Amino acid sequence: MITNEQIKNLCSRLRLYALPRLLESEAHLAQEQGKNHVEFLHDLLSREVQERDSKDFQRRLKAAALPARHDLDLFDHNYSQGITAPRLRELRRLGWLEQNYNLILMGPSGTGKTFIAAGLVYEAAGQGYKAYMVTMEDVINTIKMKTLMPSAMSAYNRLLKADLVAIDDIMLFPVKKRMPQDSSI
Incomplete structure (x- = not known):
């Protein structure tokens, strides 16, 4: 039987840092909504991408050295x-x-x-x-x-x-x- 720890280890090796944290909650949500494994994997990977995009944006903003008012x-x-x-x-x-x-x-x-x-x-x-x-x-x-x-x-x-x-x-x-x-x- 595959354990969550094994999956988290693979995620770490693949540098999927949000996925291990989201794994259990997304699995529970997919089970409640009756999603198949492809839909579950898609949702999980989509959340990983969203978090990466958000972190990349925050990194770019920090590097941009903007003044406080810029909206x-x-x-x-x-x-x-x-x-x-x-x-x-x-x-x-x-x-x-x-x-x-x-x-x-x-x-x-x-x-x-x-x-x-x-x-x-x-x-x-x-x-x-x-x-x-x-x-x-x-x-x-x-x-x-x-x-x-x-x-x-x-x-x-x-x-x-x-x-x-x-x-x-x-x-x-x-x-x-x-x-x-x-x-x-």
């Missing part, structure tokens, strides 16, 4: 003069991302550029894209430090592989002039 449903079109509701709906569909277009949000301070960018990163992460919100300072520091620190190299590689990188505060980053070195000394 585009809360965007106040009456306050902002820059973007219309139909235009924002179009941007949220992410067709521009799928077609590999760049998007530049420009305008005076306080018009919602960061809010919109963060919302678009959230939408992209929700649709399975690798999306990150970074400041220009973070990008410059990552590039400068990538050869010196393994963590900076990891961040650099993550940015290179990203589907969407929203760079915030581009104009706030101080540009330093470098003086040419005198080669006659």
Whole structure:
């Protein structure tokens, strides 16, 4: 006779982490509803996939480093003069991302550029894209430090592989002039 422990061991080897926890409750539910073994297996695997998708989404959101406010449903079109509701709906569909277009949000301070960018990163992460919100300072520091620190190299590689990188505060980053070195000394 096959035991639950044997099934849980197989699940562990197959890296099915939600399935062992769901096994008994789903088996009981399938028995109550008179499901056959194929329906039971389908329901069990569907729940595993749902949990993986949820965990993947939470991981992408954490990696995205979004500000606290990023829900585009809360965007106040009456306050902002820059973007219309139909235009924002179009941007949220992410067709521009799928077609590999760049998007530049420009305008005076306080018009919602960061809010919109963060919302678009959230939408992209929700649709399975690798999306990150970074400041220009973070990008410059990552590039400068990538050869010196393994963590900076990891961040650099993550940015290179990203589907969407929203760079915030581009104009706030101080540009330093470098003086040419005198080669006659």
